[in-house]
Amino acid sequence: MAIRLRRRSKPVLLENKSSWSKDAKKVWIGGDHPVAVQSMTTTDTADYEKTLEQIYGLAMAGCEVVRVTVKDAPDAAGMPHIVARSPVPIVADIHFDHRMALAALEAGVAKLRLNPGNITDPKKTREVVTLAKSMGTPIRIGVNMGSLARDLEERYGHTPEAMVFSALRHVDILEDLGHTDIVISLKAHDVPTTVHAYRLADKKLAERDTPYALHLGITEAGLPREGTIKSSIGMGILLWEGIGDTLRVSLAADPVEEVPVCWGILKALGIREKGFDITACPSCGRAEIEVVELARAVEAIAKEYTAPVKVAVMGCVVNGPGESKMADVGVAGGKGKGAIYRKGELVGTFPEAQLLGALRVEIEKVIADQYPDFIHETSYERQPVA
Numbered sequence: 534m535a536i537r538l539r540r541r542s543k544p545v546l547l548e549n550k551s552s553w554s555k556d557a558k559k560v561w562i563g564g565d566h567p568v569a570v571q572s573m574t575t576t577d578t579a580d581y582e583k584t585l586e587q588i589y590g591l592a593m594a595g596c597e598v599v600r601v602t603v604k605d606a607p608d609a610a611g612m613p614h615i616v617a618r619s620p621v622p623i624v625a626d627i628h629f630d631h632r633m634a635l636a637a638l639e640a641g642v643a644k645l646r647l648n649p650g651n652i653t654d655p656k657k658t659r660e661v662v663t664l665a666k667s668m669g670t671p672i673r674i675g676v677n678m679g680s681l682a683r684d685l686e687e688r689y690g691h692t693p694e695a696m697v698f699s700a701l702r703h704v705d706i707l708e709d710l711g712h713t714d715i716v717i718s719l720k721a722h723d724v725p726t727t728v729h730a731y732r733l734a735d736k737k738l739a740e741r742d743t744p745y746a747l748h749l750g751i752t753e754a755g756l757p758r759e760g761t762i763k764s765s766i767g768m769g770i771l772l773w774e775g776i777g778d779t780l781r782v783s784l785a786a787d788p789v790e791e792v793p794v795c796w797g798i799l800k801a802l803g804i805r806e807k808g809f810d811i812t813a814c815p816s817c818g819r820a821e822i823e824v825v826e827l828a829r830a831v832e833a834i835a836k837e838y839t840a841p842v843k844v845a846v847m848g849c850v851v852n853g854p855g856e857s858k859m860a861d862v863g864v865a866g867g868k869g870k871g872a873i874y875r876k877g878e879l880v881g882t883f884p885e886a887q888l889l890g891a892l893r894v895e896i897e898k899v900i901a902d903q904y905p906d907f908i909h910e911t912s913y914e915r916q917p918v919a
């Protein structure tokens with residue numbers, strides 16, 4: 534069954550605007566561009582070397598856009614270095630102090646994220662928007678349930694309506710100033726509110742014929758297990774309905790851990806492909822090889838590649854041959870040995886100790902035949918300090 538077509542959204546281009554950053558990737562958000570994977574650094578932005586180290590780590594893991602908080606003058610001073618040397622577009626996260634937004638724009642960030650609940654003076658907002666517009670820098674209106682505009686909170690409570698009206702109020706300000714490179718996010722910490730908020734935003738934006746791109750996220754989703762579950766359900770529902778142009782999974786963990794979860798959501802829905810798709814049976818009393826151990830070993834091999842190879846690891850002959858034949862490469866266990874299949878054809882039967890090596894050989898054949906353009910990603914080049 535096909536998922537619903539993506540909602541029609543207005544694309545924005547994320548591009549670091551620094552003469553040193555010309556080699557950094559450019560990323561489109563919205564339109565018919567792929568749903569982009571984002572994350573956010575947790576380092577002290579003022580320590581730009583440490584922050585860049587985390588950005589390289591995120592980019593290596595497959596993160597396509599990285600947000601960095603700019604809370605004070607030392608952070609702002611680090612931004613030119615970060616923007617110049619980042620391999621991916623940098624988004625500046627701004628709360629309370631509009632001067633930080635102005636500094637981040639001057640540093641050449643690819644996008645600003647403003648929290649409408651936290652910069653309340655329309656004059657200051659206008660100053661920021663005018664500069665962003667003149668530089669061609671998109672703005673994400675990032676509404677969080679925890680920091681709504683007071684009057685809307687009083688009128689609507691902590692509801693999806695309050696979030697959406699808060700976002701639309703700021704859309705009006707940006708539009709009045711002629712700046713329509715807009716992305717919107719509406720993050721709550723629970724799944725039902727988040728889903729309702731994005732659905733409502735989709736509807737309201739369609740009604741006013743301004744289908745701005747939507748950045749999905751469940752804020753403060755929790756520790757990795759709970760956060761992954763909440764994010765997968767919430768964003769999975771929305772993406773399945775065609776809502777969402779970019780996503781960030783927020784985990785109380787090293788941000789690098791967020792990236793495979795984003796990719797896992799997109800891969801599970803069949804929206805994007807990157808890296809292996811490993812099917813492994815849960816194992817049971819019938820298993821005739823160590824399924825979990827073998828699947829973990831395949832998962833370790835998978836870290837070396839970006840090609841979307843489908844691998845099946847199955848414990849016995851009940852479903853093993855069938856699943857293995859449907860994968861690019863599969864193994865079906867049987868009494869201390871295993872039958873290996875490539876593209877539906879039996880390659881041979883190998884003793885259990887040789888299965889991993891034999892699987893790797895067949896995986897590499899599939900990559901060479903089917904995905905010759907997918908290369909091993911080893912590192913991103915560091916660029917000189919601006």
Ligand code: SF4
Binds near residue numbers: 819821
């Ligand atoms: S494939 Fe075999 S070992 Fe794996 S869960 Fe099914 S019956 Fe059990």
